[in-house]
Amino acid sequence: MSADLSELYQQVILDHNRRPRNRGKLPTANRVAHGNNPSCGDECSVHLRLDGDRIAEITFDGSGCAISQASASLMTTQLKGKTAAEAQKLYDEFHHIVTTGEAPAEISDLAAFAGVHTFPARIKCATLGWHAALNALKGDPLPATTETHKD
Amino acid sequence: MFDLARTRADFPILHQQVNGKPLVYLDNGATSQKPRCVIDALVHYYERDNSNVHRGLHALSMRATDAYEGARARVAKFIHAADPAEIIFTRGTTESINIIAHGWARAHLKAGDVILTTEMEHHSNLVPWQQAARAVGATVRYIPVLGADAEGGLDYAALDTLLTPAVKLLAFTHISNTLGTINDAARLCARARAIGAVTVIDAAQSIGHTRIDVEALGCDFLAFSGHKMCGPTGIGVLYGRRDLLDQLAPDETGGGMVVSVTYEGATWKPSPERHEAGTPNIADAIALGAACDYLDEIGRDAIAAHDHHLAQIAMEKLSVIPGIRIIGPRAGQPRGGLVSFAFAEVHAHDIVTFADEDGLALRGGHHCNQPLMRKLGLTSTTRASFYLYNTAAEIDVLVASLHRIQKFFVG
Ligand SMILES: Cc1ncc(COP(=O)(O)O)c(C=O)c1O
Numbered sequence: 001m002s003a004d005l006s007e008l009y010q011q012v013i014l015d016h017n018r019r020p021r022n023r024g025k026l027p028t029a030n031r032v033a034h035g036n037n038p039s040c041g042d043e044c045s046v047h048l049r050l051d052g053d054r055i056a057e058i059t060f061d062g063s064g065c066a067i068s069q070a071s072a073s074l075m076t077t078q079l080k081g082k083t084a085a086e087a088q089k090l091y092d093e094f095h096h097i098v099t100t101g102e103a104p105a106e107i108s109d110l111a112a113f114a115g116v117h118t119f120p121a122r123i124k125c126a127t128l129g130w131h132a133a134l135n136a137l138k139g140d141p142l143p144a145t146t147e148t149h150k151d
Numbered sequence: 152m153f154d155l156a157r158t159r160a161d162f163p164i165l166h167q168q169v170n171g172k173p174l175v176y177l178d179n180g181a182t183s184q185k186p187r188c189v190i191d192a193l194v195h196y197y198e199r200d201n202s203n204v205h206r207g208l209h210a211l212s213m214r215a216t217d218a219y220e221g222a223r224a225r226v227a228k229f230i231h232a233a234d235p236a237e238i239i240f241t242r243g244t245t246e247s248i249n250i251i252a253h254g255w256a257r258a259h260l261k262a263g264d265v266i267l268t269t270e271m272e273h274h275s276n277l278v279p280w281q282q283a284a285r286a287v288g289a290t291v292r293y294i295p296v297l298g299a300d301a302e303g304g305l306d307y308a309a310l311d312t313l314l315t316p317a318v319k320l321l322a323f324t325h326i327s328n329t330l331g332t333i334n335d336a337a338r339l340c341a342r343a344r345a346i347g348a349v350t351v352i353d354a355a356q357s358i359g360h361t362r363i364d365v366e367a368l369g370c371d372f373l374a375f376s377g378h379k380m381c382g383p384t385g386i387g388v389l390y391g392r393r394d395l396l397d398q399l400a401p402d403e404t405g406g407g408m409v410v411s412v413t414y415e416g417a418t419w420k421p422s423p424e425r426h427e428a429g430t431p432n433i434a435d436a437i438a439l440g441a442a443c444d445y446l447d448e449i450g451r452d453a454i455a456a457h458d459h460h461l462a463q464i465a466m467e468k469l470s471v472i473p474g475i476r477i478i479g480p481r482a483g484q485p486r487g488g489l490v491s492f493a494f495a496e497v498h499a500h501d502i503v504t505f506a507d508e509d510g511l512a513l514r515g516g517h518h519c520n521q522p523l524m525r526k527l528g529l530t531s532t533t534r535a536s537f538y539l540y541n542t543a544a545e546i547d548v549l550v551a552s553l554h555r556i557q558k559f560f561v562g
Contacts, residue, residue, distance in 0.1 A: 064530070
C-alpha cells in the first residue's frame, strides 16, 4: 500500500469506522441536522442536546465511506461539552488539517485526518458530519452538504 | 472473436500508467474510451472541413454538410432505421428523453393517464417522466424488479395488470446500468403496442454493446449517447418514427428549423431539421459516424459475446470473495458487461480509492439509480463495467485488489 493511502486510512480512522462512537439517534435531542452529499450518497445526521450554550450530548447516524463515518464518530467525541463558538473553532482547525495536511501538535486525534489533503475528492467526506453539526448548532433547518463548496 | 491486442492498440488512452500501474479501465458504463479513428475524424474535420452546415454554398460548407448528413445516414443504418430523417442529433440520452417528455408527453397526456416505466431506470429515464406526469396530472407507475438482489429482472407477469388502457407511454432501459439486466425490449414493445401505448427505449448501455434494430424491436422512440459507444461526448441521438417526429412540437426554436418566418410567427420544417434548432454539433456527429464504422467493423455480436464472456468470468471470480453481495442476474444468466457489488463492511468509495492505487478505474455510488438502491437496501455499490478492449487478465487485477481491500478493512 502506498504511503499516501496509509496516511489516509490511519488506524484511528479505521478504528472509528469499525467501532463508531456515539452512533444512533438521541431521544433527548433538542437539535437535529441532516447532511448529505447527493452525488456520492453519503448521509449523516447529527443529533444534539444543548444545555444552555453547551453540547451536553451528541450522536450521529447515517451511512457512507470510512472517511465520512470515522470523521463523524471522532467529531462527536471532540464536541461533547463544547460551546458553539468552541465547536466552530475546532472545525476551523479540522478544516485546516484536511485541506493542508498541517496538524498542530496539540490536537492529536483530529490530526489523523491530515492524509485526506492528498485526496482532494475525499475532503467533502471528512467535513460532512461537521457541517451537519454546525447547522444543528445554528438551528439551520436546511440540510448540510459539502458537495457544493470546495470543502 | 476479434483480435484483442489489435483492438487495444486502437485506443491510445489505454497505454498509460496510473499510480505506477498499468491503467485498467473498468468504468465503461459511465463512458467508453475513444479509438484513434474517432479522434482522427474530429481532427480531420477541424483541420480540413470545418464550416457551418446547410446554409452555405461554398466548398467547405458543402463538405461539412455532406459529412454531417452522412453521419445521420450512418447512424440510421447502425440502428436499422428506415429513414435518416428519423435520426435527431442531441447532446445525449438525457436530452433525447427530455425532448419526448416535453414535446410528446405534454401534448398527448392528460389527467388520469399513466406513464409506465420500471423500477430499474437511470434518473435520466425517470425524472423527466415524473415531471411530465406532474405537468399534466398523469401518474407514473413502475414494473417491479424481482428478487432481493434484483436477480429476477423485470416482473413480466405484472404487465397483465399494469398495462391498462390508461397507459399511454412505456419507457424502459434496454440494459440496466446498475444491474446489468438485459430487458426483453421486443416483448415489452409488443405488449405496449397492443394497447396503443407509445414506447421509449433508453439504449444508453446497449447501443455500443449489442446489435440494435429499431424495426425488429418495434419501438417508437430510442435514445442513446455517443460517448458510451466509442464516440465523443456532447453528441447523442433521438430516434423516432417519422410520423411521430413530424407531429412532435419542437422543444427549441430558432434558426435552421423554420420554413417561413414573419413578424407574426413561423412554421416548422419536418424532421430532422425541426428538432435541431441552431448550429448543430457537427464535429461530434461526424465522429459518431466514425464510431459506428469502428464498431461495425469489429462486429456488435462479437462485442456482445466478449462482454458476456468477461461478465461471466467476473461473476465466477468475484462471487467467492468473502462478504460480497452481487446484485443483478445470477452467475450463468445473461447479463450485460458489468457487475455491481457491495460489501457490508467496506463502502464503495473506499473501494474505489483503494483500487485506484492499483491502476483500476471503477465507479462507486448510486449510479443515478437512487430508488432502486433504496429498494435493495443499499446506499451504494461498486461497479466494474467492461468493453471490447478489456481482458480477462484485468479481471484478475480487480479480484486481487478486492481481496487486498477486504483484508485491510475487515482483517
Ligand atoms: C441507462 C442510462 N440511461 C441514461 C444515461 C444518461 O446518459 P447521458 O448522461 O449521456 O445523457 C446513462 C448514463 O449514465 C445510462 O447509463
